[in-house]
Amino acid sequence: xxxxxxxxxxxxxxxLTESSWIVTLFTREEGVVRAVAKxxxxxxxxxxxxLEPLSRVRVEVVLKEGRELGTLRSAELLEGSLDLHGxxxxxxxxxxxxxxxxxxxxxxxAEEESYRLLGAVLAGxxxxxxxxxxxxxxxxxxxxxxxxxxxxxxxxTCGAQGxxxxxxxxxxxxxxxxxxxxxxxxxxxxxGPMASLLEAVFRxxxxxxxxxxxxxxALSALSGMVYWALAAYLGRPLxxxxxxxxxxxxAGP
Amino acid sequence: xxxxxxxxxxxxxxxxxxxxxxGIGPKSAQRILFHLLExxxxxxxxxxxxLLALGKRVERCPDCRAFKEAGAACALCGDPSRDGRLLxxxxxxxxxxxxxxxxxxxxxxxxxxxxxxPMKGIHPEQLGLEVLxxxxxxxxxxxxxxxxxxxxxxxxxxxxxxxxxxxRVAQISRIAYGLPVGTDFQYVDTLTLSRAxxxxxxxx
Ligand SMILES: [Zn+2]
Ligand SMILES: [Zn+2]
Numbered sequence: 001x002x003x004x005x006x007x008x009x010x011x012x013x014x015x016l017t018e019s020s021w022i023v024t025l026f027t028r029e030e031g032v033v034r035a036v037a038k039x040x041x042x043x044x045x046x047x048x049x050x051l052e053p054l055s056r057v058r059v060e061v062v063l064k065e066g067r068e069l070g071t072l073r074s075a076e077l078l079e080g081s082l083d084l085h086g087x088x089x090x091x092x093x094x095x096x097x098x099x100x101x102x103x104x105x106x107x108x109x110a111e112e113e114s115y116r117l118l119g120a121v122l123a124g125x126x127x128x129x130x131x132x133x134x135x136x137x138x139x140x141x142x143x144x145x146x147x148x149x150x151x152x153x154x155x156x157t158c159g160a161q162g163x164x165x166x167x168x169x170x171x172x173x174x175x176x177x178x179x180x181x182x183x184x185x186x187x188x189x190x191x192g193p194m195a196s197l198l199e200a201v202f203r204x205x206x207x208x209x210x211x212x213x214x215x216x217x218a219l220s221a222l223s224g225m226v227y228w229a230l231a232a233y234l235g236r237p238l239x240x241x242x243x244x245x246x247x248x249x250x251a252g253p
Numbered sequence: 254x255x256x257x258x259x260x261x262x263x264x265x266x267x268x269x270x271x272x273x274x275x276g277i278g279p280k281s282a283q284r285i286l287f288h289l290l291e292x293x294x295x296x297x298x299x300x301x302x303x304l305l306a307l308g309k310r311v312e313r314c315p316d317c318r319a320f321k322e323a324g325a326a327c328a329l330c331g332d333p334s335r336d337g338r339l340l341x342x343x344x345x346x347x348x349x350x351x352x353x354x355x356x357x358x359x360x361x362x363x364x365x366x367x368x369x370x371p372m373k374g375i376h377p378e379q380l381g382l383e384v385l386x387x388x389x390x391x392x393x394x395x396x397x398x399x400x401x402x403x404x405x406x407x408x409x410x411x412x413x414x415x416x417x418x419x420x421r422v423a424q425i426s427r428i429a430y431g432l433p434v435g436t437d438f439q440y441v442d443t444l445t446l447s448r449a450x451x452x453x454x455x456x457x
Pocket of ligand 1 (some may be wrong): 155156157158159160175176177178179180
């Protein structure tokens, strides 16, 4: 029987029976794959400890033709996530990333850059990046990789270089207030300080931003803008948003 | 299970209800049902009355949120021999029974009735923090033991609670992560082993 062998992040797990989980895996080779982990809830299971959300694992999944749900054959823990879950509000960022990826990624389609992004954000949190910055970094990059939140390089229509710039979410383009005729709601405008923060996010690894000071007001405003774009992209707000609010960002939509 | 359609409606309804219980599949539900029917009407009536009392006579203790008989004092909070300086926070009322079974702990409890999991709709407001704060406000508690499981949700809940409790109580402890008793090292996963090492305690 063909088996997928891949490194993966565990995104979510739901109880299927008293003894089994359904796990949502973000595999490096094949993107999102869902599989039954038989007996994983028993204390004697070889999967035990390897299927906590946001753990990095090496898995073998047996996939049957035409079936959405595979069967987990093996899971070896490469890097656990309990250290970060044991730090609030870092844990809220992990919960938010798990839900976002589960909803944003298509099944059975590898996304190497999104995979690396998740690893980089976890590494950044371990290096001491502020949780709110880590969350903004993750969501801005994920949206950019999905073509809806480009790097701002002036107005796409008239080329004006100043700020504010407004995001045309449907087109995935930035415009100046004169060219963007449909005015977005208050707070959806990218100001100069927000733009330089976003520039740093798009230019540097999160771990290296951990030691830099950013104006809290710009970070908070940028988080509000990115969350607005993320919720619109996903079609509805995140269930984890109330937990993410404790990071201190601006109010969501 | 097409044959089920041939059953009388009352029987079918009972099967459906039984299958809503954890660990009860169609086969177990049938076994329970026929066992009750074989034992005669008295057996089902007795069970029904017991369940009715469970729904009507059992309530959450306003101080520890464990279950108690309505109108009566809580067997845990009302026990004067218990050590009021220790407070153990657990996920469920079933965990209280497990810890009581060890005979190791004689303090008080706070039952969360769930672990933080925004995806499942469990937020801090559901954990009874106001009850906890009230108890700590009394000034007797010296140590809070966070006894949530070593899972993602258990760790997140423990760290959330630790942040919430910081400065309100002299000591906040986390239950140790350890090796299952009687297990050979060869059969222990690396995560458990590394946690057991980092959570080591002084021996001599
Ligand atoms: Zn323009
Ligand atoms: Zn009580």
